[in-house]
Amino acid sequence: MxxxxxxxxxxxxxxxxxxxxxxxxxxxxxxxxxxVQGGGQxxxxxxxxxxxxxxLGFLVDGLSLIFALLxxxxxxxxxxxxxGYMGDHPQFGRFILxxxxxxxxxxGLVLARDLITLFVFWELTSVTSYLLIGFDHQNPQARRNAxxxxxxxxxxxxxxxxxxxxxxxxxxxxxxAQILAGPGLQDSGLYGGILVLVLxxxxxxxxxxxxxxxxxxxxxxxxxxxxxxxxxxxxxAGVYLLARLHPVLGGTGAWAATLTAAGLxxxxxASVLALRQTDLKTxxxxxxxxxxxxxxxxxxxxxxxALTAAISFLVVHSLYKAAxxxxxxxxxxxxxxxxxxxxxGLGHAMPLTALAAALAGASMAGLPPMIGWIGKELLYAGSxxxxxxxxxxxxxxxxxxLMFAVAGIVALRPFWGAPGxxxxxxxxxxxxxxxxxxxxxxxxxxxxxxxxxxxxxxxxAVTGSLGQPRAAGLHxxxxxxxxxxxxxxxxxxxVVLYLRRQSLRGSIAALLERLPRFDPGWDRFLDHFRAxxxxxxxxxxxxxxxxxxxxxxxxxxxxxxxxxxxxxPVLLPGLAAPLPVWVxxxxxxxxxxxxxxxxxxxxxIAGIGTVGIGVALIFIYFGAPDVATTQLMVETLSAVLxxxxxxxxxxxxxxxxxxxxxxxAALAGAxxxxMTLIVLAVTSHPLDRHITLYFEESSYLxxxxxxxxxxxxxxxxxxxxxGELTVVLLASIGAYAVLKRRSARVRR
Amino acid sequence: xxxxxxxxxxxxxxxxxxxxxxxxxLRGHNAPGGGxxxxxxxxxxxxxxxxxxxxxxxxxxxxxxxxxxxxxxLVCALISGLMALPLGAAPxxxxxxxxxxxxxxxxxxxDIGVYLAVVGGILTLIFALEETL
Numbered sequence: 108m109x110x111x112x113x114x115x116x117x118x119x120x121x122x123x124x125x126x127x128x129x130x131x132x133x134x135x136x137x138x139x140x141x142x143v144q145g146g147g148q149x150x151x152x153x154x155x156x157x158x159x160x161x162x163l164g165f166l167v168d169g170l171s172l173i174f175a176l177l178x179x180x181x182x183x184x185x186x187x188x189x190x191g192y193m194g195d196h197p198q199f200g201r202f203i204l205x206x207x208x209x210x211x212x213x214x215g216l217v218l219a220r221d222l223i224t225l226f227v228f229w230e231l232t233s234v235t236s237y238l239l240i241g242f243d244h245q246n247p248q249a250r251r252n253a254x255x256x257x258x259x260x261x262x263x264x265x266x267x268x269x270x271x272x273x274x275x276x277x278x279x280x281x282x283x284a285q286i287l288a289g290p291g292l293q294d295s296g297l298y299g300g301i302l303v304l305v306l307x308x309x310x311x312x313x314x315x316x317x318x319x320x321x322x323x324x325x326x327x328x329x330x331x332x333x334x335x336x337x338x339x340x341x342x343x344a345g346v347y348l349l350a351r352l353h354p355v356l357g358g359t360g361a362w363a364a365t366l367t368a369a370g371l372x373x374x375x376x377a378s379v380l381a382l383r384q385t386d387l388k389t390x391x392x393x394x395x396x397x398x399x400x401x402x403x404x405x406x407x408x409x410x411x412x413a414l415t416a417a418i419s420f421l422v423v424h425s426l427y428k429a430a431x432x433x434x435x436x437x438x439x440x441x442x443x444x445x446x447x448x449x450x451x452g453l454g455h456a457m458p459l460t461a462l463a464a465a466l467a468g469a470s471m472a473g474l475p476p477m478i479g480w481i482g483k484e485l486l487y488a489g490s491x492x493x494x495x496x497x498x499x500x501x502x503x504x505x506x507x508x509l510m511f512a513v514a515g516i517v518a519l520r521p522f523w524g525a526p527g528x529x530x531x532x533x534x535x536x537x538x539x540x541x542x543x544x545x546x547x548x549x550x551x552x553x554x555x556x557x558x559x560x561x562x563x564x565x566x567x568a569v570t571g572s573l574g575q576p577r578a579a580g581l582h583x584x585x586x587x588x589x590x591x592x593x594x595x596x597x598x599x600x601x602v603v604l605y606l607r608r609q610s611l612r613g614s615i616a617a618l619l620e621r622l623p624r625f626d627p628g629w630d631r632f633l634d635h636f637r638a639x640x641x642x643x644x645x646x647x648x649x650x651x652x653x654x655x656x657x658x659x660x661x662x663x664x665x666x667x668x669x670x671x672x673x674x675x676p677v678l679l680p681g682l683a684a685p686l687p688v689w690v691x692x693x694x695x696x697x698x699x700x701x702x703x704x705x706x707x708x709x710x711x712i713a714g715i716g717t718v719g720i721g722v723a724l725i726f727i728y729f730g731a732p733d734v735a736t737t738q739l740m741v742e743t744l745s746a747v748l749x750x751x752x753x754x755x756x757x758x759x760x761x762x763x764x765x766x767x768x769x770x771x772a773a774l775a776g777a778x779x780x781x782m783t784l785i786v787l788a789v790t791s792h793p794l795d796r797h798i799t800l801y802f803e804e805s806s807y808l809x810x811x812x813x814x815x816x817x818x819x820x821x822x823x824x825x826x827x828x829x830g831e832l833t834v835v836l837l838a839s840i841g842a843y844a845v846l847k848r849r850s851a852r853v854r855r
Numbered sequence: 856x857x858x859x860x861x862x863x864x865x866x867x868x869x870x871x872x873x874x875x876x877x878x879x880x881l882r883g884h885n886a887p888g889g890g891x892x893x894x895x896x897x898x899x900x901x902x903x904x905x906x907x908x909x910x911x912x913x914x915x916x917x918x919x920x921x922x923x924x925x926x927x928x929l930v931c932a933l934i935s936g937l938m939a940l941p942l943g944a945a946p947x948x949x950x951x952x953x954x955x956x957x958x959x960x961x962x963x964x965x966d967i968g969v970y971l972a973v974v975g976g977i978l979t980l981i982f983a984l985e986e987t988l
Binding site: 732733736737740741743744747748751752755810811812813814816817818820821822825826828829832833835836838839840842843846847849850 | 879883884885886887888889890891892895896898899902922925926928929932933936946947949951958960962965966968969972973975976977979980981983984985986987988
């Protein structure tokens with residue numbers, strides 16, 4: 108065992124390398140900004156599986172470029188942050204590998220131009236997310252939560268695949284660019300199925316009610332992962348999909364009703380639950396749910412205001428939430444706790460972290476002049492266009508006020524007031540950990556003051572990708588209007604909620620006691636599922652050869668019998684045969700009767716061998732020496748193998764009951780009868796010789812061989828033979844492994 | 856199995872079996888025979904050896920583990936199949952050439968691969984059964 112100090116910490120270099128690589132990607136993507144803002148699209152296509160109509164295509168437009176820039180930009184800062192946060196971890200290199208793989212999958216997802224490509228990247232993000240949540244693999248809770256996230260999102264992914272196949276059928280193409288350029292699928296007969304399946308995929312990924320429970324559990328991941336996957340990027344994949352497909356699926360009553368209901372319930376419920384948490388990271392996890400719900404809610408609409416609000420809020424949220432997660436990680440790192448009750452007055456010891464927290468927190472609270480303020484104003488402006496507007500506006504108001512209070516708890520409370528009681532004396536974070544939150548918090552301020560900076564990009568997404576005639580304007584000051592009044596109400600309500608948070612926590616907890624909880628239900632569901640799997644495995648895979656054989660033969664008899672009944676072939680039993688054939692037939696029958704002896708294995712083997720040799724004799728009689736020799740050799744060898752295996756077994760003891768014996772006899776009789784009738788039916792037809800003639804003619808001309816059987820084996824059908832060789836070898840190596848393992852066990 | 860008759864007879868028979876199996880392998884393209892039958896005959900011969908003198912003795916006589924022989928056969932077949940690719944033909948198409956008046960081909964290599972794979976596969980099974988049961 109190597110002690111932890113002796114582990115090389117050379118993993119840090121990979122953190123820096125990954126950050127640099129992500130920065131290069133930002134630069135490459137940034138080169139497309141002017142073209143995309145001008146309303147253009149960039150297409151990159153590689154024909155992947157032309158026979159299936161699937162291509163590996165990438166599409167860069169307003170929507171995907173916003174996502175791609177967020178993914179790579181925040182990714183670069185996260186890699187840097189992770190290097191400071193856990194660069195000494197013995198498996199840091201592996202961590203960076205997972206995180207980088209995730210970044211590439213996510214990038215592929217948002218840039219994919221083909222539905223199948225998109226699906227593949229979608230599943231890759233689920234898999235990499237599983238690896239990252241379960242990174243602390245010695246902790247059973249982390250493993251369980253990773254599996255939960257994986258199962259929920261992968262099950263949604265399967266629904267999504269089915270939805271994509273339906274979409275491809277309805278639209279006649281898997282090419283996203285073609286589907287988006289088409290007339291839309293709202294009038295297709297498959298629309299209902301597509302909508303349900305695609306929404307299942309999107310809602311599980313973006314943790315919408317009732318699939319929200321996995322996201323707070325995913326906080327078992329190291330903080331850089333939470334900051335990256337579970338706030339800024341992966342959970343936004345579902346929202347991305349909703350936005351991407353909005354032009355072809357949106358605009359119907361079902362779309363609006365489902366998204367409004369799921370989004371509103373998620374947003375309000377999550378913000379209430381967020382207020383209750385004292386663990387900073389879990390509180391942030393619930394506010395992420397709130398943001399995802401809000402974006403889903405606004406994607407329900409079809410007006411420029413609602414969609415501009417959705418896209419803007421998405422950008423706003425990614426900026427401040429990633430920053431706040433990093434701040435919480437820095438607090439955890441600097442003090443050893445994330446419990447807000449134990450924290451206070453950290454502003455002196457951690458001034459730069461406090462500054463970053465203040466910037467990001469102000470944006471989250473929606474205070475001017477941050478970008479969060481503009482985002483919130485747009486939400487209010489957009490909520491008026493959604494139906495039922497009064498209810499939506501009220502829900503958004505409550506959620507925003509709660510966000511305000513939670514922003515106070517996360518960004519204000521730990522840094523001001525009386526010093527708390529953390530496990531160790533607080534210290535400032537290193538520069539790698541400060542860069543991320545400061546840059547992102549600063550960007551919130553810059554984009555707020557220069558509100559026009561984001562306008563062209565968001566405009567390109569709203570007009571280009573979402574097909575709206577125009578985008579709403581991003582303004583710091585839009586005059587005295589309804590949104591302004593609602594903002595004032597938000598702040599007032601938020602302050603009240605912040606001050607009364609202690610008593611509110613108690614009442615929310617009391618309320619939750621009475622509601623059914625999701626996690627125990629999930630565990631029960633998994634337990635039942637496992638029990639079901641065990642039950643069906645016991646039923647089908649019961650390990651008794653007799654049962655397997657009986658099942659195989661029953662199916663054989665059934666399929667042959669059904670064919671006979673359905674097709675009713677003409678049977679012409681021609682009994683005229685030369686004497687030698689009759690003699691051979693008698694020989695075979697005698698062998699079959701010998702094989703039936705229930706008391707002696709040697710006579711079973713001899714009987715089967717006799718039948719085989721009789722068949723070989725028939726081959727010889729009809730002039731097929733090749734096949735006859737092979738048959739003879741195979742019979743000899745199988746008699747040898749049977750002999751070795753069976754003669755060393757204990758004597759035959761009959762364990763079957765009388766009724767089982769009768770059933771087996773009936774089954775054997777049925778198989779024999781069906782097989783006989785089928786053979787008679789086949790031989791009643793005149794033989795089709797055109798394949799034989801082809802081989803007779805071409806064998807020498809094309810393959811330079813006179814022995815047709817051999818030429819077919821090694822030349823015409825060489826690939827088949829190669830497959831058969833592989834099977835023969837694998838089967839015997841498999842048998843070898845089973846035998847050797849068994850003998851090793853017996854010896855022990 | 857301790858039988859003087861079998862042990863003595865096996866010594867004569869095994870050589871006969873192996874030579875005959877090669878003969879069958881090589882004539883296979885134009886006359887009854889081929890890699891599959893040849894492989895079965897060779898496997899029969901070696902199986903007799905294993906019964907007469909024991910598996911340990913048969914393994915020694917074989918020198919190479921039968922699994923290796925089988926995989927070698929598979930590799931031969933694969934190589935002969937891939938030989939066509941650099942020449943622009945479809946995989947597993949026969950390639951023919953004439954050396955010193957004899958026509959040789961990738962098909963022959965394929966047939967040798969079949970022979971080896973069959974010998975290796977069957978002997979793996981027979982030896983394992985003999986040793987463990």
